[in-house]
Amino acid sequence: xxxxxxxxxxxxxxxxxxxxxxxxxxxxxxxxxxxxxxxxxxxxxxxxxxxxxxxxxxxxxxxxxxxxxxxxxxxxxxxxxxx
Amino acid sequence: xxxxxxxxxxxxxxxxxxxxxxxxxxxxxxxxxxxxxxxxxxxxxxxxxxxxxxxxxxxxxxxxxxxxxxxxxxxxxxxxxxxxxxxxxxxxxxxxxxxxxxxxxxxxxxxxxxxxxxxxxxxxxxxxxxxxxxxxxxxxxxxxxxxxxxxxxxxxxxxxxxxxxxxxxxxxxxxxxxxxxxxxxxxxxxxxxxxxxxxxxxxxxxxxxxxxxxxxxxxxxxxxxxxxxxxxxxxxxxxxxxxxxxxxxxxxxxxxxxxxxxxxxxxxxxxxxxxxxxxxxxxxxxxxxxxxxxxxxxxxxxxxxxxxxxxxxxxxxxxxxxxxxxxxxxxxxxxxxxxxxxxxxxxxxxxxxxxxxxxxxxxxxxxxxxxxxxxxxxxxxxxxxxxxxxxxxxxxxxxxxxxxxxxxxxxxxxxxxxxxxxxxxxxxxxxxxxxxxxxxxxxxxxxxxxxxxxxxxxxxxxxxxxxxxxxxxxxxxxxxxxx
Numbered sequence: 001x002x003x004x005x006x007x008x009x010x011x012x013x014x015x016x017x018x019x020x021x022x023x024x025x026x027x028x029x030x031x032x033x034x035x036x037x038x039x040x041x042x043x044x045x046x047x048x049x050x051x052x053x054x055x056x057x058x059x060x061x062x063x064x065x066x067x068x069x070x071x072x073x074x075x076x077x078x079x080x081x082x083x
Numbered sequence: 084x085x086x087x088x089x090x091x092x093x094x095x096x097x098x099x100x101x102x103x104x105x106x107x108x109x110x111x112x113x114x115x116x117x118x119x120x121x122x123x124x125x126x127x128x129x130x131x132x133x134x135x136x137x138x139x140x141x142x143x144x145x146x147x148x149x150x151x152x153x154x155x156x157x158x159x160x161x162x163x164x165x166x167x168x169x170x171x172x173x174x175x176x177x178x179x180x181x182x183x184x185x186x187x188x189x190x191x192x193x194x195x196x197x198x199x200x201x202x203x204x205x206x207x208x209x210x211x212x213x214x215x216x217x218x219x220x221x222x223x224x225x226x227x228x229x230x231x232x233x234x235x236x237x238x239x240x241x242x243x244x245x246x247x248x249x250x251x252x253x254x255x256x257x258x259x260x261x262x263x264x265x266x267x268x269x270x271x272x273x274x275x276x277x278x279x280x281x282x283x284x285x286x287x288x289x290x291x292x293x294x295x296x297x298x299x300x301x302x303x304x305x306x307x308x309x310x311x312x313x314x315x316x317x318x319x320x321x322x323x324x325x326x327x328x329x330x331x332x333x334x335x336x337x338x339x340x341x342x343x344x345x346x347x348x349x350x351x352x353x354x355x356x357x358x359x360x361x362x363x364x365x366x367x368x369x370x371x372x373x374x375x376x377x378x379x380x381x382x383x384x385x386x387x388x389x390x391x392x393x394x395x396x397x398x399x400x401x402x403x404x405x406x407x408x409x410x411x412x413x414x415x416x417x418x419x420x421x422x423x424x425x426x427x428x429x430x431x432x433x434x435x436x437x438x439x440x441x442x443x444x445x446x447x448x449x450x451x452x453x454x455x456x457x458x459x460x461x462x463x464x465x466x467x468x469x470x471x472x473x474x475x476x477x478x479x480x481x482x483x484x485x486x487x488x489x490x491x492x493x494x495x496x497x498x499x500x501x502x503x504x505x506x507x508x509x510x511x512x513x514x515x516x517x518x519x520x521x522x523x524x525x526x527x528x529x530x531x532x533x534x535x536x537x538x539x540x541x542x543x544x545x546x547x548x549x550x551x552x553x554x555x556x557x558x559x560x561x562x563x564x565x566x
Contacts, residue, residue, distance in 0.1 A: 015385065033433070037358065038390045038426055041381040049383070056224065057374050 004080050007050050008070065015039070015046040028065040051078050084124040086247075086332045087286055087557055094121070099272075099339050107264040111234040114261070114340075118243040122207070125247065129205035136170060137240045139163070140215040144229035144236075147222045160223035164216055171212045174205055179407035207247045209404055211240055213371055218254045220375055227255050235261050244336035248329045250347045250367040257342070265341025277529055278335030280547050281518075282328040287555030288511040289324035293317050294556075296499050301468055301478075308487025309496040311478050315461050318468050320512070323352060326365070350519050352460070355452040357421040360460060368404070372397050387426070395419035405467070410475050414466040421459055507554055514546075 002010075012023045016034040029035050035043070044055050044063065053076040055063065063069045070080055084090045098117045102110055123130045143163035150156040181197055188195035218239075221227035230236040239258050265271075300306045300314035330347040337344045351364035361369045380393035395416065402415020433442075441448045465482050469475035481487050497505065518528050525531040532540055 033430060036426075036429075038387060038394075041378075041390050041393075042385050042387065045381065045383050045385050049385075057378050058226075060378070 004051070004078055008047075008073070008080070011046045011050045012043070012066070015043040023066070025066055029063075047073065051076070053078065084121065086329065087283065087291075095336055095339075102265075102340055103267045110265075111232075111238055111261060114238045114242065115234060118238060118241040118246060121243040122241060122246060126206040129203075129208075132170065132174075132205050132208070133211065133241060136167065136211065136215060137237050139166060140218060140240065141230070141233060141236050143219060144222050145231070147219060148229040156223045160219050163219045167212050167215050167219075171208055174202055174208055176403075176407045177202055183409075210249050210251055211246065213251050213368075213404075214240065214254075217251075217371060217375060221254065227253075230254065230258055232262075242337070242342075244333040244340075244342075245344055248326070248333070249365075250330060250333065250345045251371050252345060252367065256345065260342045263341075268341065271338050271341055274529060275335040275337075275339030277544075278331045278338065280335075280544070280551070282331030282335060283551045283555070284328075284511070284547050285324040285331065285515065286328035287551050287557055289508070289515060290321050290328060291325075291556040292504065292508050292511075292554075293321040293324070296504070297321055297468070299499055301470075306478075306481070307492065307496065308481040308484050309489065309492030310499065311465070311481040312487045313493055313496040313499070315465055315468070315478075315482060319352065319457070319461050319464055322464065322467075323348070324515070350522065352457050353453055353519070353523070354456050354460075355449060356456055357418065357425050357459060360456055361418075361422075368401070372401055376400055391423035391426070394422050398422065409472045410466045410469055413472065413475065414463050417463045417466065421463070511550065511554070 009020075009023050012018055012027065013020060016032075016039050018032075018034055022032070022034075027035065029040055040060070040063075044060055047053070047063075047069070048055055051073060053073065055072070055076070059072055063072050074080060084094060094117075098113065101113055105113060119130055119133075122133060126133075140163070143159065143166075147156050147159045147163065150159050178199060181199065185195050185197070187193075218227065222229050230239070235258060238261050239252075239254055242252075242257065245252060297314050297318045300310045301318075303310075306314070327348040334344045334346070345367050347366050349363040349366065351360055354360035354363050377393055377397040380396060381390060384390050384393060396419075398415040398419030399412065400415070401418070402411045402413070405411045405414070436442045436448060441451070462479070462482055465478045466475045469478050486492070500508065521528040521531050532543060
């Protein structure tokens with residue numbers, strides 16, 4: 001079964017149409033041309049689907065980098081460490 | 084009683100004086116009485132509608148909160164919103180829908196009997212309905228507690244500085260401020276007075292001076308193309324000065340009472356893209372549409388094309404909100420198209436900029452983007468300003484015709500100004516741009532000014548007040564006051 005961190009990376013690749021080597025810890029909203037404000041909406045929808053969570057408007061702005069997204073999903077019950 | 088009147092200034096001075104005299108626990112009564120009195124002078128018997136909407140939203144909020152499951156909360160919220168939108172729909176859109184159906188029926192040779200109805204639009208209904216909707220949605224989402232104190236809730240609904248034309252505030256920002264005891268604070272009074280004076284400046288020296296000149300072209304049966312171009316650019320300046328003045332006065336009045344309202348404008352005509360423009364123009368409406376229309380529409384959308392549809396629907400709603408006419412619908416659609424097309428061509432435009440080495444001159448590139456964005460916004464405003472769709476398309480054709488932009492034609496079009504009007508407008512327009520320039524270089528022109536010597540400071544204050552008294556034009560209502 002695929003680990004959550006792999007699902008997370010795949011979600012970035014699917015939503016933002018990125019290559020595997022483009023998904024890194026440094027990835028942030030607005031710093032790549034693919035992750036713009038509209039790409040962000042697609043990314044959020046994809047994350048909601050993949051992890052079966054609901055990310056509301058306030059949290060959407062919090063999800064502004066690869067790392068911040070992981071922390072947010074962690075708070076919503078997605079475990080990236082002890083799975 | 085409008086904002087731009089001696090009556091309002093005297094009324095407001097009396098409110099401020101009394102506000103700081105009475106104990107905090109009674110202030111809500113004063114604010115409520117002031118708000119309803121102010122609204123009654125503007126919209127007469129529609130105070131009753133305001134009262135009904137307030138009572139309805141107050142109890143619906145409590146009912147939503149008492150529901151146990153999310154589903155039940157959502158259902159109660161939707162019922163509440165439907166009722167609020169029914170009021171808005173009846174007063175604002177009945178004739179629009181009725182006329183449209185009649186036009187279609189005539190075209191299709193159907194029999195349609197419902198005649199035009201004499202329905203007066205209650206002032207501010209679009210603004211307070213949107214505040215009410217956000218309140219109910221936030222309760223349903225668990226982000227806002229239903230307010231139990233009817234007095235405070237009523238002020239949130241009818242707070243007179245922002246009742247007529249916003250800023251559209253959220254309950255979680257405004258309600259707590261009413262409950263905190265505001266003490267008489269020199270900075271608040273001083274800042275509030277400056278913002279009010281600046282609002283008067285923009286309204287009476289820019290907006291109301293331009294209004295008759297713009298109207299002389301748009302009301303003319305056969306304007307020239309160059310006149311349309313010049314009048315549309317002037318209308319953009321008029322609209323900004325008019326609406327931002329209203330926000331300045333609202334923010335200034337509220338600040339004098341210790342209440343901080345949300346900024347509604349950030350120099351929108353210096354936006355570098357349409358997306359950027361909507362982050363700077365009528366910010367509280369943009370964020371409202373983003374949070375309560377666009378984001379819910381984007382739920383589950385995983386393709387850009389689906390997001391584009393959400394964008395166009397959001398702008399369509401924005402257009403309909405502005406006015407019950409097809410010209411506003413088209414205006415909204417144009418902005419939706421701009422936003423979607425702008426996103427779709429973003430990478431291509433970036434490549435073109437690189438190819439022609441424009442990206443090596445960032446300043447030139449930025450000013451080109453500002454100019455193009457401003458012209459796109461101006462084009463959309465042809466539809467915003469025109470009285471009918473037919474006239475709007477004629478005017479749009481004028482605006483797009485290259486001959487309309489010939490320098491000689493534009494110079495001739497300036498004849499719509501008398502020489503005195505042109506000199507007065509130009510002078511005050513430069514003063515406004517100077518204010519914007521300082522604002523761009525510093526965070527606040529007023530803070531910058533407060534660091535200047537007392538003589539310079541007071542010279543500016545005197546210039547503003549004397550200019551308004553001597554050269555200020557009055558008598559025009561606020562454009563956004565009609566929405």
